[in-house]
Amino acid sequence: MRLTRFSWEMTLAIIIKFTLFGLVWWLFFAGQKVKVNEETLNNRLFGSATLNEENLK
Numbered sequence: 001m002r003l004t005r006f007s008w009e010m011t012l013a014i015i016i017k018f019t020l021f022g023l024v025w026w027l028f029f030a031g032q033k034v035k036v037n038e039e040t041l042n043n044r045l046f047g048s049a050t051l052n053e054e055n056l057k
Helices: 005-028 037-048 048-057
Strands: none
Touching: none
16 A cells, blocks of 8 residues: 555644644643542432432421
8 A cells, every 4th residue: 555645644634633632631731630428429410318308308
């Protein structure tokens, strides 16, 4: 398979783009951690019997 000039430039552009996206992710998002309270998450996703009973009173 012979690479044309266009395909070579597109390949290079895609490699540069993914490299820059990776760099931005690493600089701004990689170190961010969010603490999650499992009980609160479960209550919000699935509801809770105690929470529903309190709302009925």
